[in-house]
Amino acid sequence: MKANLKLRAVHGRSCIWLSVFVFQCCFQLSASVIYWTAYVEVRYFDSVSNETVGSICECGVFGADSPLDSASGLLVLPNSDPLACSRNTTFTAKHQPWIALIKKGNCAYSQKIRAAQRQGASAVVIYNIDGMGNDTNLMAHSDAKDIVSIMVGNILGTGMSNLVKNGSDVYVAIVVANPRGLWYSSTWAYSLSFTFIGVTTITMFYFAFLFIKRMYRNQQLRKQEMEMKRENEKAIAKLEVWTLRTGDPEVESEDVSCVVCTDSFKHNEKVTVLPCRHLYHKKCIEPWLLEHPTCPMCKFHILKYKIDEESDDPPSSSDTFRLAVIRTEQLHTSDSQNTDTLGRPSDSEPEIQTQHIYENLAFEEEAERMEHQDINSQD
Template identity: 45%
Template sequence: MGSGKTQLFSCLLFGCLLQHAAGFVFWTAVVEISYVNNQNVTIDKYCECGIFGRNSAVERAQGVVTLPKGDPKGCGPDPVYNRNSSSPAWIALVKRGNCTFSEKIQAATRQGAAAVIIYNVDGSGNTTTHMSHPETTGAVAIMIGNFQGMEIVRLLQNGTEVQMIIEVGSPHGPWMDMYWLYFLSIAFFIAITGAIAYFVFISANRLYSLRRHKRAEKRLKNEAKKAIQRLEVRSLKRGDEETTSEILMCAVCIESYKIGDVVTVLTCDHIFHKACIEPWLLERRTCPMCKCDILKALGVEEDSKDGFSHNSPPEVTVITVAGGEAMYEVPLTDTASPQHYENRAFEDEPSRG
């Protein structure tokens, strides 16, 4: 479900990105005019000074420049253009204002104009805008500056025939190359797909590891229960060394032994209260004092395929007498190394660890 939402969001994101990127890109137009002056000299001028409209066909066009009769802005249902030339191809030159770009272009193309040039309003210099005319897609329409447009208008009003060629210039905007945009889009989709695949893999791997760990822990707890049942359990009686010594005490609850206490003797001969040591063994399966593994000692082999370490982290167990100083401490490190106790009673009695 989350993956579907991610893909939907990506599609919406890149759909908007492509749409807006296409709107940001605009193409310039190279405008070339040719006419004969009063001295019978042919004058050729050209400049990359036009801008194709947002909905214009970006292609070449040529013809004789023609002005509308009466209103220079070319508005109205069917403005009539002054066509004194015998050339069949003609280009309409109209001024900006009074009506929409689409209306100007439609009025000219209905009468057969090969292209429409709209020059900017008075006082704007040679500035242009990226005009929008969504109702006239397919027609060649460009905008030029006011100074450039008025120069051509004066020539035409003086009776000079002006030939014009419109060539495609160069693209401009933040996305200069649409192929590069497509490449970035594909790269983004690949990155998103890879991230989702990686997330799914990591989540599945963690879930699998957690389940395997739980199965291993459950199995080891069952083995520990069986091992605990095989340990020696006895009740302390009057005269037992544990009840008469002020040094010997349960290392789990840090309390001295009393007559009638039920104790468990581990495979390493260390003694603990039965109620104290059994929960400990179910979770850790090792002696709190010497780290002896009761499962191994009783011949229960752990499944090496589980790949988990079930040993408790190194720690130090400190045995204290209530209200007194620490009597001895046992570093719980490598079980293979011999243990040395500060309390001489443990060295005198090997059977006690």
């Protein structure tokens, strides 16, 4: 029982630590996918309308390894390769500071960013491939961390590239905007709340189930112990109980003692005789039998004796009260030795022979009945 309870306690602690681990992983995952958006301001001179046109939108996303800083400058395209994947990629800037505009594809983000950084760019804008609209991705560029890098959608990037190709001077300003990600999403907040409530509810129900199961098991064990105690009391009530007298072998012998208390038997002490014929002080053996219904010496089980006695045929009087018969026979033998052939008492002093006094009336009545039968048979 203790092993089972210990195993359940360990299992309960494992569930708690598992829940904590799951929440920690969720938190780390949510933290890892947080990204920052960027305000992108675009200004250029329109020769048709002869005025400066400008627009601003929260349409950029900072790279995962990019510094969260602002940057501004003239927008510049690669000279030969718009993807900037070649080692010989060059940029031609009219003045400082300038920002490189590169198209996504064919090589890693780090390679594109390093190519612009070698040429002296103050920032890098990478726009998505065709067909993606204004969708953006979170860039990972661990080999190029010292320069501001953002990604914009294909529509905005293509428009700025066409303006530069048509000879317009396009100025871009990048400003840090807001954090985004699962942690900052209302959907994620609701999902996390429901997950927490669900896990908490399941954990509470689980521990409530363990508690109820433990209470039920303890109640059953208490019922079994009470039932066993009642059976032990019934079995103890049917045991032989004597009152020792002077002349009994148990009193006269110094080698015979109660195993429970290790004291010798004395005159007028009450002793209990178990079915295995071992004697003990009544006050010593009964508390023992209530907890351990076995003989302290030979481990004889008094309840097993009771079951065997009930399952077999009723035993004869000589088998049930063997010790009483022996005592009675000893008494009559002593009487016969103290009379002569004519039936007169002999001159020699008779030995004192005493018979055990039974505390259980059933044993006493049986012994008296057998004694009367023996007297009648001698007459």
